[in-house]
Amino acid sequence: MTHAWTQRLVERHQQRQDRGLWRTRPLLTSAPGACVQVNGQWLVNFASNDYLGLAESPDLPQLAQALHQQAGMAGSTASHVLAGHHLPHHLLEDELADWLGVERTLLFSSGYLANLAAQTALLHADDCLYHDKLNHASLIDGAQLSAAKLTRYPHNDMNALSRRLASHCNGLTMVVTDGVFSMDGDCVNLPELLPMLAEQEALLVVDEAHAFGVLGQQGKGTFAHFACQPDQHTLRVGTLGKAFASSGAFIAGSALLIESIAQFARSYIYTTAQPPYQASFSRAALHLLKGDTGDVARASLAHLIAHFQQGIAALGLACASSFTPIQPLVLGSNARALAWQAKLWQQGYWVPAIRPPTVPEGTARLRISLSAAHTKTQIDGLLAALAICQQEEVGQC
Numbered sequence: 327m328t329h330a331w332t333q334r335l336v337e338r339h340q341q342r343q344d345r346g347l348w349r350t351r352p353l354l355t356s357a358p359g360a361c362v363q364v365n366g367q368w369l370v371n372f373a374s375n376d377y378l379g380l381a382e383s384p385d386l387p388q389l390a391q392a393l394h395q396q397a398g399m400a401g402s403t404a405s406h407v408l409a410g411h412h413l414p415h416h417l418l419e420d421e422l423a424d425w426l427g428v429e430r431t432l433l434f435s436s437g438y439l440a441n442l443a444a445q446t447a448l449l450h451a452d453d454c455l456y457h458d459k460l461n462h463a464s465l466i467d468g469a470q471l472s473a474a475k476l477t478r479y480p481h482n483d484m485n486a487l488s489r490r491l492a493s494h495c496n497g498l499t500m501v502v503t504d505g506v507f508s509m510d511g512d513c514v515n516l517p518e519l520l521p522m523l524a525e526q527e528a529l530l531v532v533d534e535a536h537a538f539g540v541l542g543q544q545g546k547g548t549f550a551h552f553a554c555q556p557d558q559h560t561l562r563v564g565t566l567g568k569a570f571a572s573s574g575a576f577i578a579g580s581a582l583l584i585e586s587i588a589q590f591a592r593s594y595i596y597t598t599a600q601p602p603y604q605a606s607f608s609r610a611a612l613h614l615l616k617g618d619t620g621d622v623a624r625a626s627l628a629h630l631i632a633h634f635q636q637g638i639a640a641l642g643l644a645c646a647s648s649f650t651p652i653q654p655l656v657l658g659s660n661a662r663a664l665a666w667q668a669k670l671w672q673q674g675y676w677v678p679a680i681r682p683p684t685v686p687e688g689t690a691r692l693r694i695s696l697s698a699a700h701t702k703t704q705i706d707g708l709l710a711a712l713a714i715c716q717q718e719e720v721g722q723c
């Protein structure tokens with residue numbers, strides 16, 4: 327007889343496959359970069375979040391090595407609050423704070439953990455928590471682990487948020503949003519959002535995973551892009567695994583807020599600090615990203631984005647209005663997104679199909695992720711490959 331657990335798992339795997347939701351892990355056997363060897367095949371890579379092309383820069387490991395000098399290569403050996411907080415971590419926190427012009431930052435082992443921390447550490451049961459509907463899964467999980475009641479507002483709809491904020495709240499108010507939305511590439515409407523918050527004495531949390539390094543002067547993110555000033559009641563979450571081409575994450579804000587997170591966040595306290603070498607690597611990435619290397623990369627990225635947008639418009643394919651390196655091509659059904667992904671793969675291009683629950687039901691898409699490491703020729707090649715997907719589909723009708 328089949329064991330009850332076997333039966334459950336086999337059934338649910340079958341359902342997942344039938345619905346076109348099965349996930350696989352492509353295996354990379356080359357270094358990260360604009361061209362990668364994946365499942366044995368060389369492909370042009372539009373799947374990574376290496377927006378500035380730092381992952382390929384030979385300067386990065388060299389500088390990291392130079393900065394790391396005295397510290398060892400082993401792991402941190404403990405949580406930050408025990409024996410795990412090493413000099414490279416401390417220096418990285420200070421340098422991130424200087425870069426952003428905030429009082430303090432706090433380092434985490436991943437963005438997922440950082441996003442659990444801000445909400446679980448600060449919210450009480452009678453507080454009111456508001457989320458954009460398209461927020462990243464890690465923010466949603468943070469809300470669910472927190473004590474507060476979650477209300478979600480339609481994507482970037484500031485009028486809808488304003489109406490919700492106007493209703494009575496027994497406790498304090500927190501608004502949480504992506505800075506650049508991870509699967510759509512559009513930006514939170516900060517100029518409209520910020521004035522609404524002051525009135526409610528609300529705390530704002532902005533997830534800058536796809537904005538830091540990419541948007542604004544010195545890559546200082548969404549606020550710099552809009553020339554807005556974060557106040558004492560703003561927290562920004564940055565991840566070090568995307569434009570930084572490193573690993574880990576941080577929260578930036580006032581000394582009071584950051585200390586409260588360090589005191590109370592279980593995802594900060596009950597986990598081993600990242601290896602000190604990783605922090606030195608991030609320090610090197612920060613140094614490059616805020617300086618000339620970053621400026622050159624951001625300028626060429628802007629050219630590539632414009633070039634791509636012209637090309638995709640010429641094909642008559644509707645890419646959503648994103649001026650960031652994340653260019654979604656919404657195709658609708660899971661089957662269609664998977665078919666286009668496979669067709670592009672055959673032609674030498676790796677563009678991942680993104681399906682529910684990562685995106686809402688019926689909005690499966692190709693997530694085209696551009697990088698300063700790409701060439702115009704590679705982008706033209708992708709556009710030609712997309713044109714073929716388009717033609718073959720018409721041919722089937």
Ligand SMILES: *Cc1c(COP(=O)(O)O)cnc(C)c1O
Nearest residue numbers: 436437438462464508535565567
């Ligand atoms: C990637 C991502 C995270 C998670 O960061 P990790 O360091 O990968 O855990 C959080 N928020 C957003 C918007 C992301 O895209």
